Amino acid sequence: LEVFLPLAGTNQPQNYLLLLQNADELRPTGGFIGTVGFLRIDAGHIQELKFEDVYAIDNPVSGVWKDVPPEPLKRELGVSAWFLRDRNWSPDFPTSAEEIMTVYEREKGLVASSTPIHLDGVIALQPALFERLLRFTGPVVVEGKTFSAETFFDQLEYDAEIGFLNKGIPVERRKDIVLAVGNVLIERLMATPASRWGDLLDLLTTSLGEKDVLFAMRDARTLALLDRRSWTGRAAATLQDGVVVLEELRL
Numbered sequence: 625l626e627v628f629l630p631l632a633g634t635n636q637p638q639n640y641l642l643l644l645q646n647a648d649e650l651r652p653t654g655g656f657i658g659t660v661g662f663l664r665i666d667a668g669h670i671q672e673l674k675f676e677d678v679y680a681i682d683n684p685v686s687g688v689w690k691d692v693p694p695e696p697l698k699r700e701l702g703v704s705a706w707f708l709r710d711r712n713w714s715p716d717f718p719t720s721a722e723e724i725m726t727v728y729e730r731e732k733g734l735v736a737s738s739t740p741i742h743l744d745g746v747i748a749l750q751p752a753l754f755e756r757l758l759r760f761t762g763p764v765v766v767e768g769k770t771f772s773a774e775t776f777f778d779q780l781e782y783d784a785e786i787g788f789l790n791k792g793i794p795v796e797r798r799k800d801i802v803l804a805v806g807n808v809l810i811e812r813l814m815a816t817p818a819s820r821w822g823d824l825l826d827l828l829t830t831s832l833g834e835k836d837v838l839f840a841m842r843d844a845r846t847l848a849l850l851d852r853r854s855w856t857g858r859a860a861a862t863l864q865d866g867v868v869v870l871e872e873l874r875l
Contacts, residue, residue: 626849627846627849627850627853627855630843630846630849631745631839631841631846632665632667632668633665633666633667633668634667634668637664637665637666637667637671638664638665638666638744638745639662639663639664639741639742639743639744639745640662640663640664640665640743640744640745640746640747641660641661641662641663641724641725641728641743641745641746641747642660642661642662642663642675642746642747642748642749643657643659643660643661643712643724643746643747643748643749644657644658644659644660644661644675644749644802645657645658645712645748645749645750646658646751646781647750647751647752651710651712651713652712652713652714652715652720652868653712653714653715653717653720653748653838653857654712654748654750654835654838654857655750656709657678657708657709657710657711657712657724658677658678658709658784659675659676659677659678659784659799659802660675660676660677660678660681660708660728661673661674661675661676661802661803661806662674662741663747670810673803673806673807673810674803675799675800675802675803675806676796676799677784677795677796677798677799678708678709679709680796680799681708681728681731681732682707682708682709682731684731684734684735685707685731685734685735686705686707688734689705689707689731689734690705691705691706691707691727692705692706693705693706693710694706694713697710697713707727707731708724708727708728708731711723711724711727712724712748714859715859715868716857716858716859717748717838717840717856717857717858717859718840718847718851718856718857718858720840721745721746721748721838721840722840722842724746725743725745725746725842728741728743729741729742729743743842744841744842744843745839745840745841745842745843745846746838746839746840747837747838747839748837748838748857749836749837750835750836750837751776751777752831752834752836753831753836753837754776754777754809755773755774755776755777756773756827756830756831756836757809757813757827758771758772758773758776758809759773760813760820760823760824760827761809761812761813762812764805764808764809764812765808766801766804766805766808767801767804769783771805776805780801780802780805783798783801784798784799784801784802785798787801788801832853832855833854835857837855838855838856838857839855839856840856840857
């Protein structure tokens, strides 16, 4: 409660950036940021939730964005400018999260139709979280398709990368399916009977322990509470140079 009450906007509404990281494309904080969401929560109630393709954020500012990427990104991936999609560059998640929040606010601020946004924190989510949730709720049906723990990631990736073309969906709306699945999953979770709340809490704490959910907050006190529970993806300090090994094992 000490942690989750502030995160749920008990004292004041909280704005979160949600990062869906694709673990099949490894990056320092867990995976490529392909989909970005915005969550506004007030006293435990979701006031706003939306997802969009990260390129829908980056592309509108591509003509004016001048941030210089790190040399390895330029050399190995041919990246000419350093956009939001590549900002999870530090393996220390709070460091990357602060960078990501700042860049998101800056990129959105350059679009004339956008309203100013202030973020309070970042939540990064890995596919394994959704697989656990779907085992808990059982399969969900969205737009005539069944999403189960075993097929969720492959089905979602197909719909967002290829399936939208067959349906004539504009490319800027190809991630709408993510929100649709998310909404159904949230409805199922909100309807969880009290007798299963303990199981759901166990699921969430397991996901936090496995780093399939990472939190970073701008509020120093809340960040410290999360740090003490090792829920922030904080890279351990070293006395000398070291090597970070990124590995994703999917069974």
